[in-house]
Amino acid sequence: MxxxxxxxxxxxxxxxxxxxxxxxxxxxxxxxxxxxxxxxxxxxxxxxxxxxxxxxxxxxxxxxxxxxxxxxxxxxxxxxxxxxxxxxxxxxxxxxxxxxxxxxxxxxxxxxxDDLPEIPGMAQRWGRDVLHCPYCHGWEVRGKRLAVLATSPMGIHQAQLIPQWSPDVVFFTALAGPVDGDIAAQLAARNVSRDPRPVTELVVSDDALTGIRVEGGEVVDVDAVFTAATxxxxxxxxxxxxxxxxxxxxxxxxxxxxxxxxxxxxxxxxxxxxxxxxxxxxxxxxxxxxxxxxxxxxxxxxxxxxxxxxxxxxxxxxxxxxxxxALASAVSAETSTxxxxxxxxxxxxxxxx
Structure with missing residues (x-):
């Protein structure tokens, strides 16, 4: 042996x-x-x-x-x-x-x-201002302009969670599909805006995230993004x-x-x-x-x-x-306890x- x-x-x-x-x-x-x-x-x-x-x-x-x-x-x-x-x-x-x-x-x-969406800028900013866990990073971006980039229907959970740290939250839903009417109403009640346009890239200036570019070219100003990697x-x-x-x-x-x-x-x-x-x-x-x-x-x-x-x-x-x-019994009892x-x-x- x-x-x-x-x-x-x-x-x-x-x-x-x-x-x-x-x-x-x-x-x-x-x-x-x-x-x-x-x-x-x-x-x-x-x-x-x-x-x-x-x-x-x-x-x-x-x-x-x-x-x-x-x-x-x-x-x-x-x-x-x-x-x-x-x-x-x-x-x-x-x-x-x-x-x-x-x-x-x-x-x-x-x-x-962590397998991230193939969006330019995501991997480069991961762990800095592209974040996954508000309990790990929420305090540091509290009160700032925040985005939630849904990668699946589970993104709704993040969209409901992030307003705890900021009143300024935009929810990008293109990768998650349609949002249920009741959920949409709940998000609106917490002033979470929804943007269905596909995200094409993250905009970075002076080594800091400043915005999200969407299909059509418009840039939505944000300071940090929360997303769930696969x-x-x-x-x-x-x-x-x-x-x-x-x-x-x-x-x-x-x-x-x-x-x-x-x-x-x-x-x-x-x-x-x-x-x-x-x-x-x-x-x-x-x-x-x-x-x-x-x-x-x-x-x-x-x-x-x-x-x-x-x-x-x-x-x-x-x-x-x-x-x-007696010794064997004592050892067995002690191990179980x-x-x-x-x-x-x-x-x-x-x-x-």
Whole structure:
């Protein structure tokens, strides 16, 4: 049987992956983080809504997080994962440089890719004044001239949300199709104007968005645009497992239980790869949950392996002693209690978020 090099391999070194790594490193687990170096929020200069890190630079935040996990023996490597497969004793990970790594457990935390509309200027301004989340960026553009560029019927949700931050909102609907009469009346009641003309480009002056050009050439003055990109989960390396998925209006995502475990008993997932709404604090919580529960799972396996090894020794008794039975019962009860407490804590954290 192949010996595993690592207790846990984590694919993706963002907020979720590094949070899981921190929990596992502090549990004295041998952990490897493989990161492709393209965090989703790399286009933004600051991140918000992260308690204790309000306004932090996203890349500086990740740099500090890597240093923290390294202090507990976690190794972080730059690598792109091509494929993951199952072995008799765990999981094998193949990287783009031809490497092959093995572990007892795997965490997928490689996030999503934002696929933007092919409108000139969109990609260049993404994360600056072309935005997706008002909770992340709304305060910084409060009271300004804002636009909502619908890319699907879900754009209506943004059009209803953005007036909380500004009374001056225009809703471009060409990519979303007709707006229901009741919804149109609600938007009008909040002074959200609708523009059905197709958007042809974003207008930029002095490195700042100043307007949206529509079909026919007219420019509508705006200071920022909110839009919803198409989310592409970065989980192709898991295709061979045919893991259960959940379909939503935002796409198809890996299905996990409250601890982050997928439909495969050795694979967990955390962060945007499982949930389109997982911002940085939610991803941190999900990673911590996955890390803690994987350690509990490995503890159970360690005891089972130790017991099997002891039974195979020459002269080992077929019957356990009363002391052994008492110890086994205590360990089982403690593991069950810890798992239940952790799940309850995670549920509370999610409600608080």
């Amino acid at each position: 192949e010996n595993n090099e690592w207790d846990v391999i984590i694919i993706g070194g963002g907020a979720a992956g590094l949070s899981a790594a921190l929990m596992l490193g502090r549990a004295l687990r041998k952990v490897l983080v493989l990161d492709g170096g393209s965090p989703r929020n790399r286009f933004a200069s600051h991140m918000h809504g992260v308690l204790g890190n309000e306004g932090a630079d996203p890349l500086e935040f990740l740099s500090r997080a890597r240093a923290e996990v390294a202090g507990y023996g976690v190794e972080v490597r730059s690598a792109v994962v091509n494929q993951v497969s199952e072995t008799a004793a765990g999981i094998a990970v193949e990287t783009d440089d031809g490497g092959r790594l093995t572990a007892r457990r795997l965490i997928a935390s490689s996030g999503v890719r 989310l592409i989960p970065q989980d192709g390396y898991l295709a061979g497992f045919e893991l259960e998925r959940e379909d939503s209006a935002f796409g198809s995502f890996l299905k996990v239980d409250p601890t982050g475990r997928t439909s495969h008993p050795r694979i967990w997932a955390a962060g945007n790869i499982t949930s389109p709404g997982a911002n940085v604090p939610i991803s941190i919580a999900a990673g911590a949950m996955a890390g803690g529960m994987i350690n509990a799972d490995l503890v159970t396996e360690d005891f089972a392996l130790a017991a099997a090894s002891a039974e195979s020794l020459p002269g080992a008794s077929d019957e356990s002693s009363p002391a052994d039975s 810890a798992a239940g407490a952790t799940t309850s804590a995670a549920a509370g954290e999610e409600r608080a978020s």
